[in-house]
Ligand SMILES: Nc1ncnc2c1ncn2[C@@H]1O[C@H](COP(=O)(O)OP(=O)(O)OP(=O)(O)O)[C@@H](O)[C@H]1O
């Protein structure tokens with residue numbers, strides 16, 4: 009039987025976060041451009057293959073998949089759009105992630121790159137995956153979750169075009185997919201580690217710091233995304249839908265406001281995309297970093313105030329004191345201001361800003377895909393007999 013790789017696929021409004029078993033997590037901006045051809049001859053014979061590490065930033069792929077309306081077409085995906093200065097298609101604010109093409113296009117590109125990184129010299133690859141997926145609280149229903157899992161399941165082909173002219177064909181077989189609410193996905197990575205063991209987390213008990221496992225605790229996962237913010241209540245990894253809710257905004261709108269102000273003030277040095285904005289904002293050595301961070305301060309403080317009020321109200325509405333975990337890329341942007349605001353109000357007890365908040369959902373989904381519960385669902389849905397048959 010082909011080895012099945014487990015992966016967590018968190019297709020966000022702003023970027024796809026992909027956590028594949030035994031690999032460093034990857035990130036791809038959520039955008040694509042349909043390749044229309046070259047307007048001049050390129051000296052392809054002088055161009056080399058893209059080295060494995062840079063594959064992710066140079067995605068130029070033909071995707072054959074029944075799950076997308078651009079089936080069979082060539083797509084430029086993610087960061088390469090910025091480098092090539094192309095106009096991109098992105099997710100609309102009110103998009104439905106379970107029907108839109110973009111999450112599939114970006115996810116398949118990522119899964120293909122992940123396979124190519126393992127065997128960069130091969131021209132044809134076959135790879136089997138089991139994947140965990142996620143949808144926002146506000147839009148997830150049993151039907152939407154099933155639809156999302158179903159369209160990913162099955163075979164897809166991704167042909168990666170190197171500038172040298174060499175093409176690599178990756179046959180991706182997604183054996184089984186399951187979709188959780190965003191935020192609830194992250195709880196799997198908070199409660200368990202990738203080996204399925206209970207993770208020990210540091211908590212405050214009175215004035216002491218102690219180590220505790222979280223499988224039987226009330227958790228509030230606060231996921232600040234680009235387009236949505238999830239407030240997810242769980243008992244361990246058990247999702248409590250009645251107490252959970254979502255806000256239909258995240259950090260992107262605020263960052264775009266800052267971008268507009270920057271462009272108004274710097275008409276000669278405009279910032280044209282979110283990727284470019286992030287390149288400046290998250291790189292302290294970028295020559296424009298300090299000015300941009302300075303300019304963004306009031307807007308971020310405003311958003312932090314808004315969200316800290318929301319977090320505090322949420323905690324107060326809950327019967328039990330929850331352990332709060334703040335995740336999502338928004339948590340990275342807002343950490344300092346949000347922490348300061350909560351601190352000023354004396355509300356930081358058992359509020360954890362997790363490490364690598366951007367990848368919390370993706371790594372949680374990977375832990376879920378590795379779990380015995382996922383395997384049991386797979387056996388039930390596909391039939392244990394069918395799996396045993398394949399194992400022969
Ligand atoms: N290292 C980073 N690189 C890029 N963006 C980052 C980084 N850290 C934080 N961000 C910012 O975090 C914000 C939210 O990102 P995140 O990836 O959590 O959103 P998303 O999952 O794409 O969106 P959603 O969950 O709403 O669908 C973005 O506005 C982005 O600018």
Ligand SMILES: [Mg+2]
Pocket residue numbers: 018019020021190232233234336369
């Ligand atoms: Mg997200």
